[in-house]
Amino acid sequence: MYRKSLLATAVLSSLTMAPVALAADEDNVERIEVTGSHIRRADLEGPSPVLYIDAEQIARSGARDLGELLQKLPVSGSGSFSPQGNDSDSTANGGAGISLRGLGADSTLVLLNGRRIAVNAFAQGIDTAFVDINSIPVAAVERIDVLKDGASAIYGSDAIAGVVNVILKKNFDGTEFNFSIGDTSDGGGAEKSASLLWGHGDDKAHTTVILDYFKRDETLYADRSYSKNANQTSRGGGDFRSSSGNPGSYIPATVGADGSIIPKSDLYDWQPDANCPAGDSVGTFCRFNFAPFMTLNPATERTGLLLTHQRQLSDGITGFVEANVQHSRTDVHGAPSPSFGEFYMLADNPLFLSGEAVNPFPGEDLTMRRRTTEAGARHKQMESDNHRLVLGLEGQQEAFDWELSYTYSRSRNHEYGKSGFVQSSRFQDAINAGDFNPFSTTQDPDVIDDISVLTTRNGRSVTEAWDGQISGYAFALPGGDSQYAIGVEYREEEIEDVPDELFLRGEVFGTEATTAFGSREQYSVYTELALPITSQFDAQLALRYEHYSDFGSDTNPKIGLQYRPLDSLMLRASWGEAFRAPSLVQLGLGPTQESPNLIDPLRCPLTGASEDCDPLERTIVLSGNPDLQPEESESYNIGMVWQPMTNLEVVIDYWNYDQDNLISTDTQYRLTQFSAGVAQEGFEVIREPSAGGVPGRIFQIVDQYQNLGGQKTDGVDLDLRYSLDSNYGAFQFNYLLTWVNSFDEIKADGTKRKLAGEWRHPEWRWNATLDWSLDDWAATGRVNYIGEYTDNVDAGATGTVDSFVTFDGSVTYAGVKDWRFTLGANNLFDEEPPFSGSDFMGYDVETHSAQGRFAYAKVSYRF
CATH class of the missing domain: 2.40.170.20 (TonB-dependent receptor, beta-barrel domain)
Incomplete structure (x- = not known):
């Protein structure tokens, strides 16, 4: 008591x-x-x-x-x-x-x-x-x-x-x-x-x-030995270095009069800059180790x-x-x-015409993944x-x-x-x-x-x-x-x-x-x-x-x-x-962009490609x-x-x-339902043009x-x-x-x-x-x-x-x-x-x- x-x-x-x-x-x-x-x-x-x-x-x-x-x-x-x-x-x-x-x-x-x-x-x-x-x-x-x-x-x-x-x-x-x-x-x-x-x-x-x-x-991530490098493969993880680097990566694109950019990804692959260091050139991208710049606390x-x-x-x-x-x-x-395809360089750019820059895809307009370091x-x-x-x-x-x-x-x-x-x-x-x-x-x-x-x-x-x-x-x-x-x-x-x-x-x-x-x-x-x-x-x-x-x-x-x-x-x-x-x-x-990692359930069964079947950053406009x-x-x-x-x-x-x-x-769930033909209120998937009977890659998703x-x-x-x-x-x-x-x-x-x-x-x-x-x-x-x-x-x-x-x-x-x-x-x-x-x-x-x-x-x- x-x-x-x-x-x-x-x-x-x-x-x-x-x-x-x-x-x-x-x-x-x-x-x-x-x-x-x-x-x-x-x-x-x-x-x-x-x-x-x-x-x-x-x-x-x-x-x-x-x-x-x-x-x-x-x-x-x-x-x-x-x-x-x-x-x-x-x-x-x-x-x-x-x-x-x-x-x-x-x-x-x-x-x-x-x-x-x-x-x-x-x-x-x-x-x-x-x-x-x-x-x-x-x-x-x-x-x-x-x-x-x-x-x-x-x-x-x-x-x-x-x-x-x-x-x-x-x-x-x-x-x-x-x-x-x-x-x-x-x-x-x-x-x-x-x-x-x-x-x-x-x-x-x-x-x-x-x-x-x-x-x-x-405190920066660079202050800790285990977090100073976004490439975690040495510890058994993945390579999380960004695909937007400097030097950058390029691909031909169709550039509209309104400034719209559609990569020609059905015909070409991304290509890293020729000056990309060997250790940073991974696959089709020139990678960038962003970890040392980032705040931990x-x-x-x-x-x-x-x-x-x-x-x-x-x-x-x-x-x-x-x-x-x-x-x-x-x-x-x-x-x-970083940029992920928001900018372009026309084939007749003054730098190409003067020889100060060399177009890796001669005669093509380009878009780029490039970081403004x-x-x-x-x-x-x-x-x-x-x-x-x-x-x-x-x-x-x-x-x-x-x-x-x-x-x-x-x-x-x-x-x-x-x-x-x-x-x-x-x-x-x-x-x-x-x-x-x-x-x-x-x-x-x-x-x-x-x-x-x-x-x-x-x-x-x-x-x-x-x-x-x-x-x-x-x-x-x-x-x-x-x-x-x-x-x-x-x-x-x-x-x-x-x-x-x-x-x-x-x-x-x-x-x-x-x-x-x-x-x-x-x-x-x-x-x-x-x-x-x-x-x-x-x-x-x-x-x-x-x-x-x-x-x-x-x-x-x-x-x-x-x-x-x-x-x-x-x-x-x-x-x-x-x-x-x-x-x-x-x-x-209001309309707000985010970039979650999503799988494309519509293309994956058709292509089997890692870019479709593995989680990849997609642009979402959320409201x-x-x-x-x-x-x-x-x-x-x-x-x-x-x-x-x-x-x-x-x-x-x-x-x-x-x-x-x-x-x-739950954008991944709604994307899967939408791709299966189930109507989703307030949800839209915008894709690049189709090629060879395969739906185009996801360009943008609208969600709420x-x-x-x-x-x-x-x-x-x-x-x-x-x-x-x-x-x-x-x-x-x-x-x-x-x-x-x-x-x-x-x-x-x-x-x-x-x-x-x-x-x-x-x-x-x-x-x-x-x-x-x-x-x-x-x-x-x-x-x-x-x-x-x-x-x-x-x-x-x-x-x-x-x-x-x-x-x-x-x-x-x-x-x-x-x-x-x-x-x-x-x-x-x-x-x-x-x-x-x-x-x-x-x-x-x-x-x-x-x-x-x-x-x-x-x-x-x-x-």
């Missing part, structure tokens, strides 16, 4: 789980608000599993931002992402998102103090709307609650996989300075950070102010300010304010701009500003509690192309005039200046919300007093993503850009009941109605049950329905779909919380999710987002916590494991693809942490494990991506008054990420970290 004194400190529990409150004496236990319910309760453990991470555990983890911290959790799965792997083609440089259960970052609701945050103005991977968790300073975090259960009945849209609720510090007293530095063993990624915390208050009011600064240097600088203030306005009424701002800057680099590597700089303001009133009456609040949240992003970007029309004009010679690697600097351009992209995302709630006593039941909560919410959302006119006209080649506009209004009404049916059996009932201005309404219920047959044992179960509204980007995306409907999900959880002795706790939960109407752009199929997954979470006090110090052992039993991707026709244990879906993830403290000393060691899985067969890779095991450790000394010193290292033994043959960097950039050993030192002074 847990009393008030333990509950007051329970949120300062282990990284992996909170202490279990299995029974409560209502006369002596204070009720607290726990993520997953609008009703205050005595027990931390409820019908839905919640993971609690406190500020002390964040500090001991060695994580410098929330992205790094959350992605190490076993519940994090495929779809989580960080700035790692950002380059000049990324659509959300510098951002980080969390994907619980592998169901997607847009299916995980991120809250700040229980309220919504505006999504990042630039979507990840073109369409994934996400809250940039790195926009929340680590120094400002009191704790993080991870609700590992569907929760749309409680919180509304996007809570299909669960909720990450970040709780900010608001009752800090005193002044504290923190400073840290760190660096990697393998080069790149040096970091430094500093923060100032100040708080003061009395029984009437309290103010907390937090300043935070963070800076990280850039971008240079980042962030500055943040947080202010919280509460003031008692009268007996029973308190006003509160939350205000936070953060400015971030991120720099990424990519290889010089003369213009330099591409460099993008991203600046983002996140602003948030919450104003509210809360009060307590004899019969109920109430709260009213207004939230304004804005994410504003600016992206600047600083160098390496070339304007298509100027480049073509320079070729036509003979001022730029594609057959030479030396160009006139004035010509390069004339064809080079600076680019811009501006984005804005705004969320405004008004909400009100009352809660209190409902009626008496045999097990005690039932409680209720009733609330309303009105929300307005707006997003825009606007590249400059050059991008909109398709005038900048070799780099993808997006454009999107959208807005919506939404209101919701919800209710929740906590029912102590008997002294041992409780129930939670919740229902939420949502109405959206752009697609209609949705209603979601939830039922939770708790049964305590013993003081030391609690059994629990929950069931609920959840949904995700189509993102404003998915509804309003939004205003007719999209919300994704829907049904989930349930069955588990137990067992405390066989006072210093040992065991939590086991079985979870199951079934998601339908998944919004997707659709509600296609779904996904199902289930598995088990295991949480263990054991503590021991001895003459040698206090020990705390925590173990957190997630096992994925199944993860099925379901196509529109009902066919399933089993992904558990496949690419980016390891079946096993776990952390084991041992904390020790004695007098003025403390130490932490943690083992992080990601299980093996099959390599990416869609990219032509075979074999298995091995398991990845890393060790983090730190030592802290607090024996000097007001001071605290910490030395630590993450990935202490400098383990390299396991090999993957699916991409040029030689490892899975979304699942494994290439940071290597990172050693750091921290010092804190508080008075």
